[in-house]
Amino acid sequence: DAKTTQPTSMDCAEGRAANLPCNHSTISGNEYVYWYRQIHSQGPQYIIHGLKNNETNEMASLIITEDRKSSTLILPHATLRDTAVYYCIVRGRESGGYQKVTFGTGTKLQVIP
Amino acid sequence: GAGVSQSPSNKVTEKGKDVELRCDPISGHTALYWYRQRLGQGLEFLIYFQGNSAPDKSGLPSDRFSAERTGESVSTLTIQRTQQEDSAVYLCASSFQAGDGDTQYFGPGTRLTVL
Numbered sequence: 028d029a030k031t032t033q034p035t036s037m038d039c040a041e042g043r044a045a046n047l048p049c050n051h052s053t054i055s056g057n058e059y060v061y062w063y064r065q066i067h068s069q070g071p072q073y074i075i076h077g078l079k080n081n082e083t084n085e086m087a088s089l090i091i092t093e094d095r096k097s098s099t100l101i102l103p104h105a106t107l108r109d110t111a112v113y114y115c116i117v118r119g120r121e122s123g124g125y126q127k128v129t130f131g132t133g134t135k136l137q138v139i140p
Numbered sequence: 141g142a143g144v145s146q147s148p149s150n151k152v153t154e155k156g157k158d159v160e161l162r163c164d165p166i167s168g169h170t171a172l173y174w175y176r177q178r179l180g181q182g183l184e185f186l187i188y189f190q191g192n193s194a195p196d197k198s199g200l201p202s203d204r205f206s207a208e209r210t211g212e213s214v215s216t217l218t219i220q221r222t223q224q225e226d227s228a229v230y231l232c233a234s235s236f237q238a239g240d241g242d243t244q245y246f247g248p249g250t251r252l253t254v255l
Binding site for chain 2: 063069071128131
């Protein structure tokens with residue numbers, strides 16, 4: 028059972044910012060928030076991850092609320108190639124390694140020309 | 141550098157046959173994961189290898205499924221007596237587990253079709 032909840036689908040106009048929300052209200056102190064995306068017929072692709080602070084890289088920004096119970100992935104200028112399913116997962120470290128990951132059904136983002 | 145590779149990319153088999161799927165992780169990655177993805181659904185965890193520790197097999201759906209990994213290299217997922225419900229894309233991922241998290245890098249998957 029996934030530890031995160033995401034909207035099933037979202038639309039975004041090309042060139043606009045896409046803001047994808049994720050709720051993880053049961054997150055524990057040592058668990059990271061990860062975002063992956065899966066473009067049709069390909070393996071999932073890592074986007075970004077964070078623990079407490081907001082993070083930014085060349086692909087996206089990750090905003091984590093102060094209580095860490097939710098986060099938002101921001102694609103600043105969505106392009107048609109960003110159309111994909113976006114997965115938000117949480118994962119932490121236990122003795123002997125990391126917890127197994129459970130992917131939910133993700134958010135299907137459709138970028139519209 | 142090379143990413144995670146999987147072979148074959150596609151496999152069509154008859155019900156009742158055994159199949160072997162192969163995963164070559166990124167060199168130096170200590171952790172390796174297998175997932176299954178049925179059409180239109182999310183990723184379903186199957187098994188997780190971490191270094192020399194005993195694998196986490198908690199996601200394997202039945203005793204027809206097994207996986208092996210040689211050291212920190214190649215892994216093979218075996219499905220015995222395949223059933224039509226085994227049809228799915230089987231994804232492999234590897235990671236170099238570090239204190240700042242565990243980023244998984246996925247292969248392209250093997251699409252298994254059981255007739």
